[in-house]
Amino acid sequence: MALRKLLLAHADERDLTKLAEYETVGGYESLRRALGMERQAVLDELLAADVRGRGGAGFPMGRKASFLPKPEDSSKRIYLVVNADESEPGTFKDREIMLRVPHLFLEGVFIAANTIGSNLAFIYLRGEYLREYEVVVAALEEAREAGYVGKDVLGSGWDLAVVVHRGAGAYICGEETGLLESLEGRRGQPRTKPPFPAISGLYASPTLINNVETLATVPKIVQMGGEAYARLGVEHSAGTRVFSLSGNVVNGGNYELELGTSLRELIYDLGGGIPDGRELKAIIPGGSSVPVLTAAEVDTPLDFDSMAAAGTMLGSGAVIVIDDRCCMVQLGLRVAQFYMHESCGKCTPCREGTRWMVQLLHKIEEGDATQGELDVLLDVCDRILGNCLCPLGDAAAMPVASYVARFREEYQRHIDEGGCPFGDESSLKGVLAPVDQHHARLRAEIEVPTGP
Amino acid sequence: MSAASTLYDRIREVAAQYPESRSAVLPALRLAQEENGGWLPPEAFREVGDALELTPAYCKAVASFYDMFHLAPVGRHMVEVCTNVSCALVGAQQVLEAFERELDAQAGETTADGEITLRTVECAGGCGWGTVVVVDHRYREPVQPADVPGIVRELRSGA
Numbered sequence: 297m298a299l300r301k302l303l304l305a306h307a308d309e310r311d312l313t314k315l316a317e318y319e320t321v322g323g324y325e326s327l328r329r330a331l332g333m334e335r336q337a338v339l340d341e342l343l344a345a346d347v348r349g350r351g352g353a354g355f356p357m358g359r360k361a362s363f364l365p366k367p368e369d370s371s372k373r374i375y376l377v378v379n380a381d382e383s384e385p386g387t388f389k390d391r392e393i394m395l396r397v398p399h400l401f402l403e404g405v406f407i408a409a410n411t412i413g414s415n416l417a418f419i420y421l422r423g424e425y426l427r428e429y430e431v432v433v434a435a436l437e438e439a440r441e442a443g444y445v446g447k448d449v450l451g452s453g454w455d456l457a458v459v460v461h462r463g464a465g466a467y468i469c470g471e472e473t474g475l476l477e478s479l480e481g482r483r484g485q486p487r488t489k490p491p492f493p494a495i496s497g498l499y500a501s502p503t504l505i506n507n508v509e510t511l512a513t514v515p516k517i518v519q520m521g522g523e524a525y526a527r528l529g530v531e532h533s534a535g536t537r538v539f540s541l542s543g544n545v546v547n548g549g550n551y552e553l554e555l556g557t558s559l560r561e562l563i564y565d566l567g568g569g570i571p572d573g574r575e576l577k578a579i580i581p582g583g584s585s586v587p588v589l590t591a592a593e594v595d596t597p598l599d600f601d602s603m604a605a606a607g608t609m610l611g612s613g614a615v616i617v618i619d620d621r622c623c624m625v626q627l628g629l630r631v632a633q634f635y636m637h638e639s640c641g642k643c644t645p646c647r648e649g650t651r652w653m654v655q656l657l658h659k660i661e662e663g664d665a666t667q668g669e670l671d672v673l674l675d676v677c678d679r680i681l682g683n684c685l686c687p688l689g690d691a692a693a694m695p696v697a698s699y700v701a702r703f704r705e706e707y708q709r710h711i712d713e714g715g716c717p718f719g720d721e722s723s724l725k726g727v728l729a730p731v732d733q734h735h736a737r738l739r740a741e742i743e744v745p746t747g748p
Numbered sequence: 749m750s751a752a753s754t755l756y757d758r759i760r761e762v763a764a765q766y767p768e769s770r771s772a773v774l775p776a777l778r779l780a781q782e783e784n785g786g787w788l789p790p791e792a793f794r795e796v797g798d799a800l801e802l803t804p805a806y807c808k809a810v811a812s813f814y815d816m817f818h819l820a821p822v823g824r825h826m827v828e829v830c831t832n833v834s835c836a837l838v839g840a841q842q843v844l845e846a847f848e849r850e851l852d853a854q855a856g857e858t859t860a861d862g863e864i865t866l867r868t869v870e871c872a873g874g875c876g877w878g879t880v881v882v883v884d885h886r887y888r889e890p891v892q893p894a895d896v897p898g899i900v901r902e903l904r905s906g907a
Contacts, residue, residue, distance in 0.1 A: 373767075385832045385871035416767075423774075423816050424872055426885045459765050464774050465815030467870065481770035481800075483813035499767055541876055542834035548876030584833055584871075614875070616834055630833055634870055640813075727836040728844060730815075730868050733856040 298561055300528070300554040302536045303512050307396045313431055315438040318399040324444050326515035330407045331452045335366075338411045342514070344522025346534045351379055351470070351507030352583065352612045353687075354600055363494035364502045367413025372501040376409040376417040377479065377493075380432075380508045381463050381470040383422060384583035385634060386614030389538035390508035392550045394421075394428040397512065398435035404511035406445055406456060407518060412504050415455050420475050423463040433460055467638035471686045472505045474640065485640045486686035509538060529555035533599035537613045543580075544619035544723075546571050555599045563594065563617055574619040578702070582611020584631050585691030587698030588618075608698070623722035624703040625710050628696045629657040633729035635692030646689030649680040653696060654731070660707060663715030670707060674700060755783055759799035769800050776800060777811050786826065787818040815869070823858040823865035825903045827851075828882040831868045834875035839893070843879045844868060846896035864903055 301307075310317045318324070330338050343358035367374055382390040393401055409417045421429055436458060440446050447455050461479060468474040469484040476498050478484035497503025513535060517525045526534045533555035539562060542548045546568030553562065559579055563569065570576050576591040581598070587608040589596060596606045603610045618627070636650035656673040659665040677693035684690065700707050709717045716722065753761075758779055763772035776799060780792040788811055793804035800807075811817040827847060831840045844855060847866050851859050858865040874880035877889035883899060891899070 382873055383871060386834050386875050387871075388873040388875050391873055422873070423814075424882065424885075427887070461771075462775065462778070463814075464778065464817055466813060478774070479771060480768065481773035481802075481810065483810055542878065543837045543875075548834075548878070550876065580833075616837075616875070618837065622837065627833065630831075630836060634832060637870060723839075724833075724836050725841070727831050727841045728855055728868050729831060730870055733868050 298553060298557055298565065299551065300536050301552050302516055302528070303393060303397060303400060303509070303538060304550075304552045312397050312399060313395075313435060315399060315435070315442060318397075322519070323399055324403055324439075324442075326518035327403050327406050327410075327444060328450060330410060330518050331450055331454070335411050335413065338407065338518065341517055341522035342411070345513075345517040345525040346522075346532075347510065347513050347517060347525065348533070348600065349507055350509035350513075350537060350613065352384060352585070354610060357506060357510050360494065360506070361408070361412055361504055363492065364412050364504055365495075370413075370502055373416065373499075374412055374414045375498045375501055375503045376405065376412060376414045377475065377498055377503055377505045378405055378417065378419040378508060378511060379470060379472065379475060379505055380419050380421040380425075380428075381475060382425075382508070382612075383467045383470050384585060384612040384614060385631075386542055386580065386583050386616045387540050387612040388542075389540045389550050389613060391425060391428055392538060393508055393512050394425070394432050398432050399439065400515055401508055401512045402432070402435055402439055402445070402458075404514035405458065406439075406449070407514050408504065408506060408511055409456050409458075410449075410454060412502075414504070415457065417456065417458045418479060418498070419458065419460045420469070420479055421460055421462050423465050429460065429462055436460065466640075467634075468640045468686070468688060471688065474686065475505070476503070483640070485642045486688075488685055530597070530599050530601075532601050533610075537598070537610075539598065540612075540614045541567050541617070542614070543617040544570055544574065544621075545617040553598065556597045556602075558595050558597050559589075559615065560594045562598065562615060567617070570617065570619050572619075574621060576617065577620045577622060578618040578624070578627075580614070580616040580618070580695070582609045583614040584616070584634065584695060585609075585687070586611045587694050588702055590702055619723070621718075621721065621723040623661075623716055623718045623724060624699045624706050625657060625661045625716065626718075626722055626724035626727070628699045629654065629661055630724055630727055630729060631695055631699075632657055632692055633731050635688060637729070637731045639688060639692075643684040643686075643689060645680045645683040646692070649676050649689060650692045652676050653692065657696070660710050661716055663710060663713065665711055667711055670700070670711060755779060755795055756799045759796065763800060770802060772800060773802065773807060773810050774814070777807065777817055781817060786822045786824070787820060821858075821862075823863050825864045825884055826882075827864060827866050827899070827903075828869040828872070829855070829866070830870070830872040830874070830878070830880040830882075832871035832875075834871070835878035835880055838878045838890075840879040842893045843881065843891055843896065846893040847881075847900070850896050850900045864900070
């Protein structure tokens with residue numbers, strides 16, 4: 297097992313952003329085939345493929361789609377919403393898919409929309425991704441001119457309009473109900489579930505929400521058949537994923553691998569190992585929201601079950617490599633600062649808890665924390681877990697609690713030694729987070745009156 | 749879209765794509781921000797509100813939620829340095845400090861001549877090629893401290 301280019305096939309040799317090039321490698325043949333099939337038959341292929349969502353939660357895509365009412369049974373319009381709001385720290389694979397194989401992605405969007413009987417799809421695209429927006433819009437225009445989208449697609453009598461909607465900088469809009477709120481023109485604060493979007497999503501109508509990479513697999517599944525797709529990868533983790541490799545590694549970048557490939561193969565064989573003669577210390581295997589692994593766990597396979605058995609998650613497929621220069625208290629602080637910045641403020645445990653975590657981690661890092669405050673930190677994490685409407689609170693609590701659990705001795709040394717054992721040598725020393733910057737500016741704006 | 753069309757017309761045109769016009773509030777705010785030198789002054793919220801039949805307060809409440817909308821004036825150029833984990837592990841703070849020195853401005857500030865705003869941002873999604881610096885919405889990756897004087901020179905000499 298190792299590199300297995302399925303989604304990114306031919307992208308090295310050809311400019312697949314061009315429709316003509318994409319068509320020479322069989323582009324839009326899957327759409328043509330799907331339009332000739334019964335909707336249920338396409339759905340059956342997705343179910344047989346057992347493809348799990350590539351955004352982070354890993355929910356089986358076919359099952360999610362099967363929760364929607366059939367178009368003939370729905371009094372309301374049915375929507376497809378694409379989650380292209382990639383912003384989990386460490387993740388940059390949807391970006392690569394949109395930039396390099398935009399037509400594959402769009403073909404998946406069109407097939408999925410047809411399968412659920414939708415005539416209007418929205419692509420909620422991360423606001424910062426300007427170039428990706430330009431590439432996707434240009435590809436969409438080419439597809440429109442060729443009749444793959446628009447009125448009466450390929451003479452099938454089915455119409456599809458696709459609107460590319462740009463976000464404006466908010467991590468929480470990657471959460472599906474926060475995304476829907478944002479798409480409806482509100483602050484991106486998540487909704488309570490149930491009702492689930494499949495029943496009451498965009499404009500209170502049945503809505504299927506899928507990640508970019510998940511949709512990009514759809515034409516491949518239609519092409520090869522669900523059963524053949526399911527044979528790729530390992531049990532409960534079918535297919536390939538595009539893993540984003542970053543941090544202290546020689547060759548950072550995206551690697552499409554069959555699921556079940558080990559972290560070691562990705563980090564050492566493909567990624568070239570740790571630079572500057574340093575030692576591997578820790579690995580974040582699925583984006584900053586997931587629990588950390590130690591260097592000893594580098595042989596863990598990249599699949600859903602193996603990661604769960606190791607106490608973590610495959611998440612968004614973002615592998616962050618951390619070498620021995622990194623102070624794990626500083627890592628905890630920087631991660632907690634991110635979630636504090638991105639908390640939408642709706643649920644108290646997340647809004648207050650992330651702020652409290654940052655304060656406690658600052659004290660531990662500065663050597664000002666008592667033994668009891670380390671326990672308070674874990675207690676705060678525990679009280680966030682499972683107590684919020686959306687996963688953001690858990691996404692802050694789980695990794696930080698895991699850093700303490702796996703690197704307890706390092707946290708303890710900060711307390712015992714009254715400061716950071718790394719001194720000025722940690723790779724994360726003094727990193728300025730956006731929350732620090734906002735606070736500095738607010739402080740500067742408050743004019744403190746001075747006496748006469 | 750002709751250059752001569754008003755902000756109101758352009759917002760109405762965007763809103764027509766959606767079943768409910770309120771959905772156009774983010775694109776409308778983006779148009780208004782582009783029209784107002786990169787930030788949203790109070791009158792922008794009135795204009796967006798007029799076009800979408802929303803109150804200015806509602807529009808401001810939405811804008812304040814999102815990181816890419818600016819409620820105070822910014823420089824003609826925007827330099828954003830990602831300091832999230834992956835970039836920080838490979839020296840984002842050193843890149844940020846190089847910009848601070850070169851611009852004689854702290855993160856979160858605009859240069860004295862009002863030309864360039866410097867700020868840190870959360871993960872920009874270029875983690876494998878850190879440090880990611882976003883200059884006027886275009887990604888530069890990877891950026892090393894040694895690249896910083898060149899980027900600043902380019903902005904200072906450019907249009």
